[in-house]
Amino acid sequence: MTVPQRLLLGPGPSPVSERVMRALSSPVLSHLDPYLLEVLDSLRARLASTFRAAPDALTLAISGTGTSGMEAAVANLAEPGTKATVVVTGYFGDRLAQILERHGAEVERIEVEWGRACDPARVEDALRRRPADLVGIVQAETSTGVLNPVDDIAGIAQRHGSIVIVDAVTSLGAMPVNVSTWGTAVCYSCSQKGLGAPSGLAPITFSAAALTRRVFCRSFYLDIGLLEDYWLRRKYHHTISAPLILALHEALAIVEEEGLDARHTRHEQNHNALVEGLSTLGLTLLPPEKERLWTLNAVRVPDGVNEAGVRRHLLDKYGIEIGAGLGPLAGRIWRVGLMGAGSTRANVDLFLSALGTAVTASRGGPSVRH
Amino acid sequence: MTVPQRLLLGPGPSPVSERVMRALSSPVLSHLDPYLLEVLDSLRARLASTFRAAPDALTLAISGTGTSGMEAAVANLAEPGTKATVVVTGYFGDRLAQILERHGAEVERIEVEWGRACDPARVEDALRRRPADLVGIVQAETSTGVLNPVDDIAGIAQRHGSIVIVDAVTSLGAMPVNVSTWGTAVCYSCSQKGLGAPSGLAPITFSAAALTRRVFCRSFYLDIGLLEDYWLRRKYHHTISAPLILALHEALAIVEEEGLDARHTRHEQNHNALVEGLSTLGLTLLPPEKERLWTLNAVRVPDGVNEAGVRRHLLDKYGIEIGAGLGPLAGRIWRVGLMGAGSTRANVDLFLSALGTAVTASRGGPSVRH
Numbered sequence: 001m002t003v004p005q006r007l008l009l010g011p012g013p014s015p016v017s018e019r020v021m022r023a024l025s026s027p028v029l030s031h032l033d034p035y036l037l038e039v040l041d042s043l044r045a046r047l048a049s050t051f052r053a054a055p056d057a058l059t060l061a062i063s064g065t066g067t068s069g070m071e072a073a074v075a076n077l078a079e080p081g082t083k084a085t086v087v088v089t090g091y092f093g094d095r096l097a098q099i100l101e102r103h104g105a106e107v108e109r110i111e112v113e114w115g116r117a118c119d120p121a122r123v124e125d126a127l128r129r130r131p132a133d134l135v136g137i138v139q140a141e142t143s144t145g146v147l148n149p150v151d152d153i154a155g156i157a158q159r160h161g162s163i164v165i166v167d168a169v170t171s172l173g174a175m176p177v178n179v180s181t182w183g184t185a186v187c188y189s190c191s192q193k194g195l196g197a198p199s200g201l202a203p204i205t206f207s208a209a210a211l212t213r214r215v216f217c218r219s220f221y222l223d224i225g226l227l228e229d230y231w232l233r234r235k236y237h238h239t240i241s242a243p244l245i246l247a248l249h250e251a252l253a254i255v256e257e258e259g260l261d262a263r264h265t266r267h268e269q270n271h272n273a274l275v276e277g278l279s280t281l282g283l284t285l286l287p288p289e290k291e292r293l294w295t296l297n298a299v300r301v302p303d304g305v306n307e308a309g310v311r312r313h314l315l316d317k318y319g320i321e322i323g324a325g326l327g328p329l330a331g332r333i334w335r336v337g338l339m340g341a342g343s344t345r346a347n348v349d350l351f352l353s354a355l356g357t358a359v360t361a362s363r364g365g366p367s368v369r370h
Numbered sequence: 371m372t373v374p375q376r377l378l379l380g381p382g383p384s385p386v387s388e389r390v391m392r393a394l395s396s397p398v399l400s401h402l403d404p405y406l407l408e409v410l411d412s413l414r415a416r417l418a419s420t421f422r423a424a425p426d427a428l429t430l431a432i433s434g435t436g437t438s439g440m441e442a443a444v445a446n447l448a449e450p451g452t453k454a455t456v457v458v459t460g461y462f463g464d465r466l467a468q469i470l471e472r473h474g475a476e477v478e479r480i481e482v483e484w485g486r487a488c489d490p491a492r493v494e495d496a497l498r499r500r501p502a503d504l505v506g507i508v509q510a511e512t513s514t515g516v517l518n519p520v521d522d523i524a525g526i527a528q529r530h531g532s533i534v535i536v537d538a539v540t541s542l543g544a545m546p547v548n549v550s551t552w553g554t555a556v557c558y559s560c561s562q563k564g565l566g567a568p569s570g571l572a573p574i575t576f577s578a579a580a581l582t583r584r585v586f587c588r589s590f591y592l593d594i595g596l597l598e599d600y601w602l603r604r605k606y607h608h609t610i611s612a613p614l615i616l617a618l619h620e621a622l623a624i625v626e627e628e629g630l631d632a633r634h635t636r637h638e639q640n641h642n643a644l645v646e647g648l649s650t651l652g653l654t655l656l657p658p659e660k661e662r663l664w665t666l667n668a669v670r671v672p673d674g675v676n677e678a679g680v681r682r683h684l685l686d687k688y689g690i691e692i693g694a695g696l697g698p699l700a701g702r703i704w705r706v707g708l709m710g711a712g713s714t715r716a717n718v719d720l721f722l723s724a725l726g727t728a729v730t731a732s733r734g735g736p737s738v739r740h
Contacts, residue, residue, distance in 0.1 A: 003396035003616065004405050012609060016398045024613060025395040026373035028386045028568055030691055035374050063570065064434045064591060065608040071591045099590045192609060198398055200433065200570055200611035218588060220469045221434060221441045236696065238435040239382060239562060241570035241614070243394060246373065321400055326606070 006315075007342075009351055010323035011142050011296055012170070013192035013199050014339040016247075020197055023250035029242040032234065036242055039249050040231055046252035050173055050195070050260065051187060053205045054180040060231045061191070061248065062202040062222065063240055066169040069188030069202030071099055072222040073165045076206075077134060077186065079215040080104030085126050085162070086136040087118045087153065091143035091326045092167060096136045103218070108132070114144050114328055115298070117291040120152040127160040133213075135162045139177070140170035143326045145298030145335065146287045147171075151181065158183030163213055169193065172203065173255050174267045174295045174339055184209040191244070194267075194295060196340030197251035200244045251340075267294040270343045274336065277352040281359065286333055295343075297336040298329070305362045307331050313358040320354055376685075377712075379721055380693035381512050381666055382540070383562035383569050384709040386617075390567055393620035399612040402604065406612055409619050410601055416622035420543055420565070420630065421557060423575045424550040430601045431561070431618065432572040432592065433610055436539040439558030439572030441469055442592040443535045446576075447504060447556065449585040450474030455496050455532070456506040457488045457523065461513035461696045462537060466506045473588070478502070484514050484698055485668070487661040490522040497530040503583075505532045509547070510540035513696045515668030515705065516657045517541075521551065528553030533583055539563065542573065543625050544637045544665045544709055554579040561614070564637075564665060566710030567621035570614045621710075637664040640713045644706065647722040651729065656703055665713075667706040668699070675732045677701050683728035690724055 008015050016024075029036040040060075048059040062072050074096075078084060082105040086097040089112040100107050110126055112118045123135065135157040139150040150166055157164040166187040168177045173194030179187045185207045192199035206224060217223040221238065230237035255263060271294035275285060278299060286298035301307045307324065311334065314320040323335035338347065378385050386394075399406040410430075418429040432442050444466075448454060452475040456467040459482040470477050480496055482488045493505065505527040509520040520536055527534040536557040538547045543564030549557045555577045562569035576594060587593040591608065600607035625633060641664035645655060648669060656668035671677045677694065681704065684690040693705035708717065 003399065004403075005397045006399060006403065008398065008400060010400055013398055013400055013612070021395055021398075025391055027375045028378065028383055028391075029373065029376060030378060030380055030383055031569070033374075033376065033691065034685075064438065065611070067608045068434065068591045071589060075589075095590070102588050102590055104588075190609065198611055198613045199401070199609040200614055218472050218474075219441060219445075220465070220472055221438050238437045239560065239569040241435070241568055242383070243568045243613070244570055244611070315404075321403065 014342040017341045024247040031240045056208040059205040066190030073186045075219045078103045078105040083132045084134040085132040090141040115286040136165045138167040142170045154182035197248040310358045318354040384712040387711045394617035401610045426578040429575040436560030443556045445589045448473045448475040453502045454504040455502040460511040485656040506535045508537040512540045524552035567618040668703045680728045688724040
């Protein structure tokens with residue numbers, strides 16, 4: 001069996017460049033190899049600059065996917081009785097609330113219609129009514145394509161003395177993430193979206209103030225103190241995956257070479273080109289214009305079109321992967337990712353042309369059967 | 371900077387073959403790609419056969435290192451008040467006890483001198499005095515090179531109605547692991563030792579009876595029910611790392627082609643050849659003959675020899691990595707791994723020759739300075 005070549009335009013993973021693939025297939029090193037330990041130092045510095053973290057923040061990568069980053073943030077800051085206020089604008093806000101509940105936190109959810117951003121006034125109001133130790137917010141809601149106003153919400157949390165947990169899984173490396181301005185904050189992401197590495201690592205940064213608010217961590221694997229001992233003081237904790245580390249390190253070199261601002265602009269421009277092309281096809285996005293991600297586009301499935309059939313057509317005929325809707329949006333949207341190395345004008349054009357054909361076929365053309 | 375080529379003869383990772391490296395660098399797929407989902411089915415079957423698990427066991431791989439496997443076993447079976455008896459014959463038995471304690475279990479430790487195996491009578495005695503919900507045992511204690519009599523201890527646990535948690539991190543794919551005979555059992559391992567893939571995945575198997583003894587899992591990331599939903603029912607849980615999955619899948623194909631019995635014999639023979647060669651050099655192993663692993667050799671550092679200097683010499687002059695002692699054995703032993711693709715007669719000969727030179731240099735030769 002040969003592994004098929006896909007053009008990854010779904011909610012992630014995004015395409016991995018040749019340079020990053022070469023780094024991934026470097027000779028395997030152990031977790032305590034002197035060379036690898038130097039790479040870890042360099043990786044911490046590159047991650048900190050990508051997060052725009054303060055010099056005294058603790059920044060490293062968890063050995064797991066983005067969800068392990070979410071759980072690491074919670075496991076180090078929440079315990080039974082912790083009061084948490086979580087903005088739920090979609091599937092991943094809900095997941096963050098669930099993980100907090102599993103750790104015993106008393107969670108108040110600010111439920112927002114899927115497809116809309118959270119009005120910061122609702123957070124202000126919630127914290128006035130009930131102070132919270134933690135405020136959880138997903139900056140880039142991958143399930144709806146919505147950008148939440150995280151700078152404003154972090155400011156409100158800061159004024160109320162709450163730690164803010166920010167999920168930047170679908171923004172880091174592609175849209176502005178400014179943790180150093182967020183006060184007592186923890187922010188996590190993943191390796192396989194805006195950064196363009198394979199999945200398996202979860203970058204995470206704790207501000208110095210957040211580190212002082214740690215609780216007893218039930219998890220040994222995700223204990224940030226033990227991870228700091230390994231990353232900074234070379235004390236064995238787990239056998240970190242050298243191929244994933246070398247790949248992420250190379251992906252971050254590419255981010256650095258391009259420059260964060262230029263990278264953000266590229267993502268914005270290709271998003272705009274996609275939206276314009278979709279509009280020509282008569283297609284619209286779920287979130288209103290000011291609330292959209294540049295990385296993940298939630299495209300409404302028009303009436304009379306078979307949602308799954310179009311995805312299958314794109315995969316079978318063009319090798320293009322896009323994502324389906326989750327939860328209440330299943331069958332109602334497609335999720336089209338333009339992230340990392342995948343955010344190019346050529347990919348926008350190729351995708352629009354393929355989508356046009358697939359939608360036409362689904363409306364009665366001869367090429368799709370269910 | 372060029373990544374150095376190492377001969378990995380430490381406690382893991384073990385060398386990764388060309389075939390597995392090629393699989394690792396296959397085109398990247400998403401976690402829901404139809405091709406990848408087929409690979410997951412095939413991977414489950416290959417893992418089950420490597421564990422020698424019963425057909426009704428649940429076998430999959432956790433997206434993390436061996437320690438995440440350890441934590442997954444605990445997080446799904448232990449809660450505050452759970453009574454656990456843990457055999458501690460070294461660093462990893464202690465880690466298992468610590469993780470159980472973090473999850474609220476009442477842990478009784480059976481402490482055994484580091485370098486010796488546990489006498490099963492001590493487990494029998496402990497369970498008679500205090501029945502336990504769980505018995506934890508590390509089959510292959512990586513910190514001491516000791517093989518524990520896991521078949522006997524699992525039998526005792528079974529007769530007492532206890533679930534047995536077996537750590538097979540340094541045995542699976544290299545030494546006999548027979549989970550189907552262990553009753554109500556959970557067994558986990560890692561990808562980067564006996565199996566010969568890069569680190570980052572933790573194979574795990576729950577017997578059908580163990581699945582009925584699950585508790586509420588505080589961890590979302592390690593919840594075996596949610597993982598089962600993804601692996602078996604394709605319900606999204608996390609973005610599994612396709613490169614790691616494809617690499618492990620290929621490594622298991624190699625295990626299957628060689629045959630488990632032949633593979634065990636190869637590990638035994640190369641271990642024996644190493645012991646014989648060490649003895650010619652005047653070197654001895656920490657554990658007595660009947661209690662030794664074939665995968666990991668704990669070699670006593672002779673008087674007058676600089677432990678770290680020898681390791682540095684091997685790494686700098688020969689590119690050979692071996693491991694240091696952990697905890698009370700730091701400075702007292704070297705840990706020499708012959709695992710997976712690394713267990714060859716050529717590696718034994720190369721290592722013995724390099725070690726002889728390094729030890730001589732350390733005893734007063736001109737080539738090592740501290």
